[in-house]
Amino acid sequence: MDWTKGTATRVARVALAGWLLAGCAADVEDHIAALERGGEGEEEAKMALSLARQDAIDPLLAAFADREKPSRARSSMADALARLYIREKDRRILDALTAALDDGQAEVRRTSVRILGDLEGTQGIAPLVARLGPEPEDEVRQEI
Numbered sequence: 033m034d035w036t037k038g039t040a041t042r043v044a045r046v047a048l049a050g051w052l053l054a055g056c057a058a059d060v061e062d063h064i065a066a067l068e069r070g071g072e073g074e075e076e077a078k079m080a081l082s083l084a085r086q087d088a089i090d091p092l093l094a095a096f097a098d099r100e101k102p103s104r105a106r107s108s109m110a111d112a113l114a115r116l117y118i119r120e121k122d123r124r125i126l127d128a129l130t131a132a133l134d135d136g137q138a139e140v141r142r143t144s145v146r147i148l149g150d151l152e153g154t155q156g157i158a159p160l161v162a163r164l165g166p167e168p169e170d171e172v173r174q175e176i
Contacts, residue, residue, distance in 0.1 A: 060088045064095045067112060068105040078108065082115035089116060093128050103137035110140065114147040126151070130159050138169040145175045 059080065066077035081088045095101065096109040110129060117125040129151075132144040145163070148156040164176045 060084050060091050063088075063112075064091060064109070067108040068095075068101060070104060070108065074108055078112040078115060081112045082119055085116070085120055086122075088112075089120065089122055089124065092116065093124060096128055096132070099136065103139040106132075106135075106137070106140045107143040110143045110147055114151060117151060126156075133159055133163045138172050141167070141169070142172045142175045145172060149175075 063077040063080045063084070066073040067081075081092060092109060092113055096106055096113060098106075101109075110132065113125045113129065116122070126148070129144045129148055132140050133148075135141050135144070141163075145160060148160060160176050164173060167173050167176065
């Protein structure tokens with residue numbers, strides 16, 4: 033009898049965990065969509081994505097890398113990635129932000145410069161200094 037009760041409890045826990053993970057993935061996508069829309073729910077979406085932790089990293093990195101998305105949205109995604117980096121220390125986030133220094137949109141470059149300078153301290157200086165010479169936009173150069 034105890035074995036059956038214990039098995040039922042374990043099955044219920046696994047089912048609950050699966051349900052929560054599926055719901056979390058939907059929430060992550062909803063929060064990324066809120067960043068794309070901008071406006072009122074943007075700050076809440078950034079916070080929720082940072083709390084989603086590992087579940088948010090891959091979808092957020094993919095959305096940030098999509099150059100078809102508006103630069104304002106990608107800039108907000110960079111901010112959300114920075115918050116995730118603070119919690120998770122996932123090197124892929126820094127790699128994506130460093131790669132964004134060569135982005136075609138000045139707003140995305142400027143945000144990435146600000147974040148890298150804030151997050152990495154001395155380690156983040158080398159890519160920023162390297163970007164200074166070829167950077168055509170005054171506002172990005174000032175941020176560097």
